Amino acid sequence: MSASLPVIDTYFLQEFLTRLLNTPSPTGFTALAVELVEQTLAVYPDVVLRRTRKGALLASLPGAANDHPRALTAHVDTLGGMVKEIKSSGRLKLTKIGGYAMNTVEGEGCTVFTADGRRYRGSYLLNKASSHVYGAAVNETKRDEDALEVRLDERVSSAAETQALGIAVGDFVAFDPRVELANGFVRSRHLDDKACVACLVAAIKALQDAGLKPAQSAHFLVSNYEEVGHGAAVGIPPEAEELLAVDMAAVGDGQTSDEYHATLCVKDSGGPYHHGLSQRLRKLADEYQIASKVDIYPYYGSDGEAYWRAGGDVAVALIGPGVDASHNYERTHLAALEATTRWVEAYLLEA
Ligand SMILES: [Zn+2]
Numbered sequence: 001m002s003a004s005l006p007v008i009d010t011y012f013l014q015e016f017l018t019r020l021l022n023t024p025s026p027t028g029f030t031a032l033a034v035e036l037v038e039q040t041l042a043v044y045p046d047v048v049l050r051r052t053r054k055g056a057l058l059a060s061l062p063g064a065a066n067d068h069p070r071a072l073t074a075h076v077d078t079l080g081g082m083v084k085e086i087k088s089s090g091r092l093k094l095t096k097i098g099g100y101a102m103n104t105v106e107g108e109g110c111t112v113f114t115a116d117g118r119r120y121r122g123s124y125l126l127n128k129a130s131s132h133v134y135g136a137a138v139n140e141t142k143r144d145e146d147a148l149e150v151r152l153d154e155r156v157s158s159a160a161e162t163q164a165l166g167i168a169v170g171d172f173v174a175f176d177p178r179v180e181l182a183n184g185f186v187r188s189r190h191l192d193d194k195a196c197v198a199c200l201v202a203a204i205k206a207l208q209d210a211g212l213k214p215a216q217s218a219h220f221l222v223s224n225y226e227e228v229g230h231g232a233a234v235g236i237p238p239e240a241e242e243l244l245a246v247d248m249a250a251v252g253d254g255q256t257s258d259e260y261h262a263t264l265c266v267k268d269s270g271g272p273y274h275h276g277l278s279q280r281l282r283k284l285a286d287e288y289q290i291a292s293k294v295d296i297y298p299y300y301g302s303d304g305e306a307y308w309r310a311g312g313d314v315a316v317a318l319i320g321p322g323v324d325a326s327h328n329y330e331r332t333h334l335a336a337l338e339a340t341t342r343w344v345e346a347y348l349l350e351a
Helices: 010-021 031-041 159-164 191-209 275-287 303-309 334-349
Strands: 048-051 057-061 065-075 080-086 092-097 109-113 119-126 148-152 172-175 180-182 185-188 216-223 242-246 262-268 292-296 315-323 330-333
Touching (some): 010 185, 031 057, 065 191, 191 216, 191 330, 262 275, 315 330, 330 334
Parallel strands (some): 065 216, 262 292
Antiparallel strands (some): 048 057, 057 216, 092 148, 109 119, 119 148, 185 330, 262 315
């Protein structure tokens, strides 16, 4: 028999994840999602909440001891877009927020958020979208920011008419997540990294429900600028001696990661993670029989490295659920979410 961990409320995990996925939060426009996480954690009297000046959420949980405080992080910001130009047709040219290939958002529904709080619906399409008009160009056009545009669901045909809606350069645009839960799978955009935010919240809930304190005080940074590379550069309390970054594992050819396990990433584009902390996580996975893998991600950086680059003097390790088709139409499985949450619990309770 493996050692036991506090019971995870998987209904809560899925329900909260679904709400978070349905809350738009492209990098730079994350207040609604941060607020949702804050409200969800506010019911637990032990959790101390504070917002950083940068707009991230820091949730702190007092531990049985406080001589070696720990930090964990997951990010609530996602890929998205911003209005770069209102075209003479009244349609919108976008600039990308975060790193993704244009074909992964082509044809997607989207919402434009105006500066005065209005929301408009539309879709992001190739300029030359109709096969009946453009023939082979529909297939042959190279997908880039110049080749795609937002078609608003409004009767506009000039820049002036679009401007009259209150739409302007600089407005944030969120792509539809298209959340679907079926047969244990969770299919949605932006599981990176809302899946892991949900795992952290579910782990906090599990400990609180069980009346358990973490072995050491734990600080959870829900960061809000990860997709552009500097999310957790600030916001980790300086007394924290370790940082466990919790972010999706990359699934694909040559990878050990899959949608049914949590992965310990030992190296990515930023180089190796902290060996000592990684070894402790492997030991915990063995001890608690957590469904886990060890992997290397070829094109990947994490908020753990963002903190290291900013000068954070901590041990950093990275774990997370396997996510198929990352930065595309993503998918994972409840098995991976549970494994990640159990690993977080085990780390929090590790004496
Ligand atoms: Zn991520």
